[in-house]
Amino acid sequence: MTAGRLGWAITDGWVMTGRNMRHVIRSPEEIVLYFSLPIMFVLVFGYVFGSGMAVPGDGSYREFLLPGVFVMTMLYGLGATASQIAVDAGRGVVDRFRSLPMARSALLTGRAGADVLRALLELSVLVVCGLLVGWRWRDGLGDALLAVGLILLLRVALTWVGILLGLLVPNPDTVSVIVFPLAFPLTALSNVFVAPELLPDWLGAVAAWNPLSATVAAARELFGNPGIGGDSWAAQHALLLAVGWPVLLIAVVAPLAVRRYQRLSR
Amino acid sequence: MNHETPAVVADGLRKTYGRTHALDGFDLTVPAGSVCGLLGPNGAGKTTAVRALATLLRFDGGHARVAGYDVTRDPERVRAAIGLTGQYAAVDETLSGRQNLVLFGRLRHLPVRVARRRADELLDQFGLADAADRSAGTYSGGMRRRLDLAASLITRPRVLFLDEPTTGLDPRSRNGLWDAVRSLVAEGTTVLLTTQYLEEADQLADRISVVDAGRVVAEGTSAELKARSGADRIELVVRDAGHLPAAARVVERVAGAPVTLDREIRQLSAPVTDRITALADILRALRDAEVPVEDVVLRRPTLDEAFLHLTGHRAAGARERAEVAA
Structure with a gap:
């Protein structure tokens, strides 16, 4: 790819990001819906179940919970990614894009760009919400921003999963139905709500190696929130895994998604 | 491209889906500056041919050149030279009419200001100025089709593909679209039009190619075909x-x-x-x-x-x- 082509690919991706953000602005009710779920989780798990929940070591359950909710919100964002891509691919507008002299990658990179911007918006709301219920970052702003960076990295990886999903199931209604049953067990079998060492052995191992857990554990460490540690190798190397898992996911899924997208010219 | 180079050349195009031959040795030559009508029943292969020529569809065999560029080897140059308006309006239904045109202009690599100005001109020209800021999803069928055509004309295409452009339009919208096509042709654009309506081919096309079972079975002016x-x-x-x-x-x-x-x-x-x-x-x-x-x-x-x-x-x-x- 020459420099000129790369330049256009970036410009076109940015223009498509702008297009996708205009969609958000034109349907704000969707954003409200996406915020309401994680906020509800903070309130329900933090206050209703939280009183009966234990945190290894010592510390507030709500402070333990918040990094988990940040990551869970990133996971549920995958549903929006998938259904938006399915909407685009299923309508005539994709033919318009494909008949323009724009970079072919822009439909996908524009989606990823818009999803990261959206994720930033969602995280901002959740951070405010977290501060209101007593969550704090305790190890300085630098580490906190690093944690946010890791959470966004996971979001980028999940975006590609969503893109692939949206291209495989090119019907937006189907997508929204299948995302929840995929996403919910993934959060339940992780350290989002419960520390893995409090689970039965085999479940704890599954939860500790869950890619979501890596990012959550790393975020807890960097925010200085309780619930860090555990004996497993995965728990000991949370930071490494929080980078490794998303990078691996992108390396595997992004090429599959791109190939699937190119096969639209069947 | 000089005027001797045909705007569209298809040479033995083939496209197979399983056992179905959607294109089965499709040959076509459209001289620059003319209007060619592809006439045929549903499933004859008209849309497949247009999608192949517009770089949307990879074909299995044969060669095609559009605006002087090889469709397979040089698709980006082809895309820069063509406009495509399909059977179903290919616009973003969430965005407004204006946002659609600015978006497509920017994706044609026009500077923002130029894209905005061009969008305004086209909205005026196609009678969409009043609805410019409503989302395209609220447009009537005729308005959507006009927006779709406007989107194909942001930069004046050398070759314009119109795939059943008036299917489902009322007579008034249809006549308006025909007028728009005629004035484009007067400015030198080559048009390849598919239609099931004989009247449309008769009205607009200089030459008609009759398509059946994935190939052109007859070609000529309307009078020649009748004869x-x-x-x-x-x-x-x-x-x-x-x-x-x-x-x-x-x-x-x-x-x-x-x-x-x-x-x-x-x-x-x-x-x-x-x-x-x-x-x-x-x-x-x-x-x-x-x-x-x-x-x-x-x-x-x-x-x-x-x-x-x-x-x-x-x-x-x-x-x-x-x-x-x-």
Whole structure:
């Protein structure tokens, strides 16, 4: 790819990001819906179940919970990614894009760009919400921003999963139905709500190696929130895994998604 | 591209889906600056051909050049030179009409300011200025189609593909779209138009290619195609339905061609080659056979009949023979 082509690919991706953000602005009710779920989780798990929940070591359950909710919100964002891509691919507008002299990658990179911007918006709301219920970052702003960076990295990886999903199931209604049953067990079998060492052995191992857990554990460490540690190798190397898992996911899924997208010219 | 280079050349295009040959040796040449109509029934391969030429679809065999560029090897140059307006309006339904046009302009790599100005011009030109800031999803079918056409014209395309552009439009919107196409052609754009409507091909196209089963089965001006489908027809009305079998025998013998009967209106018709001689011979033979004739008319074939003749020859012939036998 020459420099000129790369330049256009970036410009076109940015223009498509702008297009996708205009969609958000034109349907704000969707954003409200996406915020309401994680906020509800903070309130329900933090206050209703939280009183009966234990945190290894010592510390507030709500402070333990918040990094988990940040990551869970990133996971549920995958549903929006998938259904938006399915909407685009299923309508005539994709033919318009494909008949323009724009970079072919822009439909996908524009989606990823818009999803990261959206994720930033969602995280901002959740951070405010977290501060209101007593969550704090305790190890300085630098580490906190690093944690946010890791959470966004996971979001980028999940975006590609969503893109692939949206291209495989090119019907937006189907997508929204299948995302929840995929996403919910993934959060339940992780350290989002419960520390893995409090689970039965085999479940704890599954939860500790869950890619979501890596990012959550790393975020807890960097925010200085309780619930860090555990004996497993995965728990000991949370930071490494929080980078490794998303990078691996992108390396595997992004090429599959791109190939699937190119096969639209069947 | 100079004017001797054809705007579109398709040479033996093939596209197979499983056992179906969507394109089966599709050949087409469209001279620059002309309007070519691809005429054919649903499933004939018109849309597949347009999608292949517009770089949306990879074909399995053959070669194609559009605006002088090889479609397979140089798709980006082709895309920069074409506009495509499909059967279904290809616009972003969430965005407003203006946002759509600015978006497509920017994706054609116009600077933001130029894209905005061009969007305003097109909204005015296509009568969408009042609805410019409403989301395209709220537009009527005609408005959406106009927006779709406007989106193809942001930079003036050298070759414009129109895939059944007026399907589902009311007559007024259809005429408006035809006018827009004519003024583009006047400015030098080449148009490749697919349609199921003979009238549309007749109205807009300089030359018509009749498509059937993935290939072009006939090509020419509307008048040439009418002439080629044979033959003028003689139509006779006899006084009494009882006379039809006798009349049919006589006409079939003199015209040397199968006869079509319609008992309801006591009419029979047959193709004739030499109009005047045939008319005189048939009337004389009928008088000799004492078949009373109430009315007689000679007429040129319609494009409809030409089309039927060129695409469904055997089926139509079989039906005519069956009726004669009955």
